[in-house]
Amino acid sequence: MRLFGFNISRAKAVEKALSPVAQSGRGWWSILESYPGAWQQNVEVKFDSVLSNHADFACRTLIASDIAKLRIKLVAKDSDGIWSETSNSAYSPVLRKPNDWQTRIQFMESWVLSKLQRGNTYVLKQRDGRGVVVKLYVLNPDLVTPLVSETGAVFYQLNADALSGVEQSVIVPAREIIHDRFNCFFHPLVGLSPIFAGGLAAMQGLAIQNDSTLFFQNGAQPGGVLTAPGSIEDDTAKRLKEYWDTNFAGKNSGKVAVLGDGLKYEAMKAKAVDAQLIEQLKWTAQTVCSTYHVPPYKIGVGELPSYDNIQALNVEYYSQCLQVLIESIELCLDEGLATGENLGTELDTDNLLRMDSVTQMEVLEKSKSVMTLDERRRKLDLKGVSGGNTIYLQQQDHSIEAIAARDAQLIAQSQSASAAPVDTRNNSDDAEALAQSEQRAFVAEAMLAFQKGLAA
Template sequence: MRFFGLTITREKAAPTASPVDTRGGWWGIVREAFTGAWQKSVEVRLDTVLTYSAVFRCVSLISSDIAKMRLRLVQQDADGIWTETSSPSFSPVLRKPNRFQNRIQFITSWVESKLVHGNTYVLKERDSRRVVVALSVLDPTRVKPLVAPDGEVFYQLSRDDLAGVSDLDAAVLVPASEIIHDRWNTLHHPLVGTSPIYACGLAAVQGIRIQTNSAHFFGNGSQPSGILVAPGPVSEENAKRLKAHWEQNFTGQNVGRVAVLGDGLRYEPMAVKASDAQLIEQLKWSAETVCSVFGVPAYKIGVGAPPAYTNIEALDAQYYAQCLQIHIESIELCLDEGLTLPAPYGTEFELDALLRMDTATQIRTYAEGVKGGLMKPDEGRAKLGLPPVTGGNAVYLQQQNYSLAALAKRDAQADPFNPAPAASPPELAPPDATEEVSRFATALRLKFAEAPAHA
């Protein structure tokens, strides 16, 4: 059958290709947090961990910050400078990757899949020219890499209707040339990435359980659980009856009702003090642990005190270097290789949308750049969203500034600071007498020619 311009055969598996080690990848259960955790029903499930606010915010923050940057097609000139360009073969797929996603949604799905599952699989769709015209992010739980004995890599795709992998009664084997595979933290196999949740899942579960216990506490009217104490022995039947009566009438929505106790019964609250539990400190620690694993500064998700806002650009540069840069560079490289861009072309995110200075710093920086001859006035105005002006497409410098070539020529003299006086012009020789007579005769003839004739 024909599938995205490829001839695909239906088969369950290639007999010569074997699946790779999947530890840490794809599956919805992150392995045991400690020995015996499974027997104690302590498992770190991916769908549960994503409900923790710190994990959710780290994933959404990183993906949205990368997706909001414009993806450009650039070309390198003879001077090694990358400038934006366009191409009918490559620009359309960068502007609209597929039929159901725009650029921002596509990049968001790419980064979210990589952060949550450790792997991003993008299926290419080609036209008759073998040019990539569409890119679709696949469900990572439906993709499995296979390696042949000769080292060739294939990907086994299960049904994915949205990506166009449909109407198939068996798995499809696709060569690696038709898949863009972005991965990180390849701890167990070069073809299998590992999500940061593998390292911070237990901290996330701890935070969820702290919040769950708090919700139960406040759901009980901010009253701790307790015990009914009798002065003497109580039969099991009476104990169950008293417990059921108390829970039905004096807990949950009924907290605050007046209870009448007889036969020497008394109620004693039983709970750990907040100071002993260190509730806030534990919540803060679990959130900071998640942030440290994802590489996100804690203040970015509202954990801890924010730093002084004296230099926002420096804070954003730190966030870019320690968290975003590896993902941005990886996406750019994967697209360059996946789209098979020729040598002068490349893809590049526009970092101005992320590393944006405040207005005062912008104006001061661009003014210094124009004054120092580093940029044209129109280039600085374009950075501020202003139109060009007459005479702005030129580099300006003050008159007293000299070029390096002129200074080098001056320093090459024997005494650069006492140059030799300029040579005087040669004296002109006195005119020849013959030339004088000739000029006089010519002037006289012209004079008589101008005089009026007499009758």
């Protein structure tokens, strides 16, 4: 039996020689315990709860959507080492439509979200009879376990996943899986999610929001105690508490309470202002952003930088956050599809790094001597024009070689003119010739002096 080009019976034969890699930092225990003993102290980092934190959610979805919107190009290298877009029947179809139930954007979002949430992305290849990859499936990380044989060969154990076409548990070699991972702190085959570092801050932010919700459900009034000048029985204290909670707490906050027998209400819990709730919530969001390397202003946290340069802000975001993810995807696709040395994949970052319209037009105007008119028009999604496939240069610009040849000719002419005798008899033509000869001699002497100065 063959699944995705791999013999299942052969896989079962080698299963006994395989062992799972160390899962430190990947399992649920590392997610539940933010530090040793945290579980006993009821300080838990719950994976599902962290995913619902607004800052964590915003960072993950921002990164995934920004990368997913980049078109995947197949590029080829020519004899001059220049990469340009091309098409190929073996690679272009799967890059354009990875599988039957996902678009390219949905597929890439799944890829990036899996990597950000679990530290690992496992992509299963489906091949045709030629061995060419025709389908790609992003697998559920919970259903995949990396294995290492006694000889160091890498395999992956896949549990049943009907959506991806895996009908039963099977072990496949590494060549059938694209494994994109980062933050491999504990094992080279086990990536680590940013949640490992930012989970506690996310839980703190959720706790602040939950506490604030309860606070405002109580009419923005803090909790407190009823005190009496003397001792009271437990039954009386219980009765007073129940009466107070029923009539003056929650939706009944703000009603007038009449206290007798010297009873007095005293607030115990700090108000939101005293606890600096907004500052604490902002700090947790900024901490989460730092673990994803996302500038806080990108998700509405913190102030926007003062300088008004959209491209500079996008380049900062690209270089510190997206670039390593994008280039990792490109390398994984190149190796996974076996494109070779002269073919490769490239994510089109032009839209991501697009400048504001004024700056863009200025840059295109200054690139006349580098790009053809049609190349500049394509940057604006415009068609080519007649004569647009030529690089234009202003006429007064000359090459260094032409300038050097002109100077050499002037020197030679001046030297020959100064060596020839000049008839100075009364003749206007002779006088003009003498003036020109003297001018050429002066130019020659100046050029020689200039060249000696350069040599010195």
